Amino acid sequence: MTLWSGRVGNEPAPEVWEFLHADDAELLPYDVQGTLLHAERLQASGLLDDAELAEVRDKLATLDSVDPAAEDVHSFIEAELGEVGRKIHAGRSRNDQVATAFRLYVQDACAEANAALVAFAAAILSHAGIEAETPLPGYTHLQRAQPVTLGYHLLAWAEMLERDRARFRFAAQQAEPSPLGAGALAGSTLPLPAPAGAMRNSLDAVADRDFALDYLYAAAVLFTHLSRIGEELVLWSSKEFAFAKLPEHAATGSSMMPQKLNPDVAELARGKAGSAIGRLTGLLATVKGLPLSYNRDLQEDKPPIFAARRDVRGALAALTVLVEGLEFERARMAAACADPLLLATDAAEALVKEGVPFRDAHERVAASVRDGTFAAPEAGNRLGDVGAAVAAAKERWGC
Numbered sequence: 228m229t230l231w232s233g234r235v236g237n238e239p240a241p242e243v244w245e246f247l248h249a250d251d252a253e254l255l256p257y258d259v260q261g262t263l264l265h266a267e268r269l270q271a272s273g274l275l276d277d278a279e280l281a282e283v284r285d286k287l288a289t290l291d292s293v294d295p296a297a298e299d300v301h302s303f304i305e306a307e308l309g310e311v312g313r314k315i316h317a318g319r320s321r322n323d324q325v326a327t328a329f330r331l332y333v334q335d336a337c338a339e340a341n342a343a344l345v346a347f348a349a350a351i352l353s354h355a356g357i358e359a360e361t362p363l364p365g366y367t368h369l370q371r372a373q374p375v376t377l378g379y380h381l382l383a384w385a386e387m388l389e390r391d392r393a394r395f396r397f398a399a400q401q402a403e404p405s406p407l408g409a410g411a412l413a414g415s416t417l418p419l420p421a422p423a424g425a426m427r428n429s430l431d432a433v434a435d436r437d438f439a440l441d442y443l444y445a446a447a448v449l450f451t452h453l454s455r456i457g458e459e460l461v462l463w464s465s466k467e468f469a470f471a472k473l474p475e476h477a478a479t480g481s482s483m484m485p486q487k488l489n490p491d492v493a494e495l496a497r498g499k500a501g502s503a504i505g506r507l508t509g510l511l512a513t514v515k516g517l518p519l520s521y522n523r524d525l526q527e528d529k530p531p532i533f534a535a536r537r538d539v540r541g542a543l544a545a546l547t548v549l550v551e552g553l554e555f556e557r558a559r560m561a562a563a564c565a566d567p568l569l570l571a572t573d574a575a576e577a578l579v580k581e582g583v584p585f586r587d588a589h590e591r592v593a594a595s596v597r598d599g600t601f602a603a604p605e606a607g608n609r610l611g612d613v614g615a616a617v618a619a620a621k622e623r624w625g626c
């Protein structure tokens with residue numbers, strides 16, 4: 228029995244049923260929450276009495292899994308409510324229902340991402356504080372460029388993550404307005420109170436998936452950052468760099484080569500950036516060109532979000548463990564920094580301080596590098612107070 232069997236007369240063909248089925252069991256707690264909000268509206272306008280509202284509340288509280296034979300989570304919930312369920316759909320449609328549940332889901336996913344980001348940033352910043360003054364070559368073009376410190380480099384990672392946190396916060400804000408009351412597309416004639424934060428336009432309320440795109444964008448950018456951090460972890464843990472040792476509980480071995488210790492976690496985080504970007508472009512393509520308001524195409528919005536949430540959670544948790552256990556090879560980093568040529572720019576700047584135009588200074592230092600007479604100047608301070616910068620970052624992250 229479908230929610231719409233009154234119209235079609237007979238049951239859909241099994242092939243059709245199977246095709247229409249939504250894999251949306253993950254929405255259950257959020258649709259329960261949205262259904263309760265709607266039931267409260269019905270009760271406020273006298274369409275459910277207090278006993279019926281209590282019954283809805285009690286029955287909703289018992290739901291912990293979805294019958295896979297149901298068309299979707301919404302039809303499942305209505306069926307599970309039994310007799311009182313026959314009243315629950317007054318003034319709502321699955322269109323505002325799914326948008327409501329999905330928005331609650333995305334808000335939760337954003338909060339979860341931000342909590343995981345705080346844990347990851349805390350692991351990074353804890354090393355950054357200890358390694359504030361540890362010399363590390365800074366690179367451009369993957370060529371040694373100028374000396375930095377490990378703490379300063381780790382602060383750069385934390386900066387990327389801080390912007391990610393802002394993007395997840397933005398997505399959560401975008402998901403806040405409530406589509407409840409929009410009904411199928413044009414509201415309802417029933418005198419139901421507007422929910423808190425009701426959306427202004429009912430057509431937009433059931434058609435809008437920008438908040439989901441915002442989440443996927445935040446996840447895609449986060450994964451581009453994790454891929455860059457992952458790549459540096461791969462490089463640093465290689466014998467060629469040997470700047471860091473992976474903790475064994477966050478490394479893998481080889482099924483064939485007994486000596487190997489592999490950075491699979493960092494690589495997989497790097498690899499998952501591809502899937503994260505694909506999910507964003509996939510949903511953009513789904514939404515593109517859809518006429519207002521709701522179309523069943525929009526059922527395709529959920530699998531990419533479910534998968535993105537899983538990956539965000541999984542990657543951040545595993546990388547946090549890995550970074551917490553990193554051991555840095557300070558002697559290797561210092562040796563890599565020892566090349567006096569890393570101070571060539573400082574030498575040119577010393578000449579500038581004496582009044583030499585920068586281009587002339589650059590040419591003079593370059594000539595001394597070419598003919599082997601280059602002499603390194605005293606290393607000046609280019610990076611400011613790294614320890615203070617770490618403390619400020621910890622303050623912003625609350626860790």
Ligand code: ARG
Nearest residue numbers: 249299321322325523525526
């Ligand atoms: N499972 C559907 C979805 O995820 C729910 C909405 C169905 N609405 C409809 N008018 N057929 O989008």
